[in-house]
Amino acid sequence: MNKKAVVLLSGGLDSATTLAIANAQEYICFALTFNYGQRHSIEIEAAKKIAQSFNVTEHKILDVDLTQIGGSALTDQKINVPDAPSDGIPDTYVPARNTIFLSFALAYAETIQAYEIYLGVNSIDYSGYPDCRPEYIKSFTQTANLATKASVEGQNFIIQTPLMYMNKPQIIQAGLELGVDYSLTISCYQPDMNGLACGICDSCRLRKIGFEQGGIPDPTLYL
């Protein structure tokens, strides 16, 4: 019997690859996307196309408005997206974002009786967000397994992070082998209304270098 998995799908390169991996591992995939008031909400349209291309069982798009809290260039229009790499954690950090997203993923998983959650975090080619690190994921998993009725009743939740130790070229290569159409994905934090990427934000930078270093043709359309 195939097992169910919840796959967090932003519409970007990493989460599309993560979905492809869960799909290749023959999970019954339930994709989960957040409409959180992000500046780059066009990524939700990308997520829909990616979910469709992998024929997921359900694609849930949750409205969780983080502009009610703000505190990030992605959720507060008054804070600009940095156009150069920053020294520390950049202003695109969204307070507690992965904790919020994983909490909802956990609630969704428990409700549909899925016990694995796939998340495309990466600790190699990343922006330094603390909630992408392996020690964070390990701790959240422990918390999840104390939090729920399902875990009290003996189920164990696992958070699968297959990209954690891959570099960007390796991620892209894996995705290509598994049929990801990267032209559907949007990584840019500030794309225009047609989905054209800025080419200068942190997320564009990491993506661009990934294709270049891997010697892989980049299908991204830039402004």
Place this chain on the structure above:
Amino acid sequence: MNKKAVVLLSGGLDSATTLAIANAQEYICFALTFNYGQRHSIEIEAAKKIAQSFNVTEHKILDVDLTQIGGSALTDQKINVPDAPSDGIPDTYVPARNTIFLSFALAYAETIQAYEIYLGVNSIDYSGYPDCRPEYIKSFTQTANLATKASVEGQNFIIQTPLMYMNKPQIIQAGLELGVDYSLTISCYQPDMNGLACGICDSCRLRKIGFEQGGIPDPTLYL
């Protein structure tokens, strides 16, 4: 200098008492209430009155619609609120609710530079929800301290649960000493539109017994 604290305020007896305690400990209180699609959303009006009565610095009411996920008698109108104590965890359990609420509290706290979060959970006179237990709170705290930019930069978040080991009469007694007007609070899971309590749900039952056992006049208006 007084320190800031985020206080989760549902509008019920326990969270009102928790706010009174944080207030007595001279924190600058930022109350946080969730409009989550709960059956008993009239508790939000109670929360407003309680927040006002303690003159909080800010009372943030977040829209976080958990009916998008369902899976509980409180967030799915098709599931009835049990009218008798259940053997295990009752159907009023909301999947991952405290994890979701604490995640938002963490995001809010980080944004306003508060590093203490007050939560009125209790492991004595409670419904058996797993995310009210001390081991859960301890684990969430660890996760919070790996999740955020603030913690990477050296701040330590603390989740304060002053009611954890108190029984219901002790909680009520403490609240009375600190000026809580319990007639403002609503604990019932299925009050009528005027806020009259059913008297039979788990939450009413625990509250009622608390006043009785403490020999304290119960100001609750029942149907």
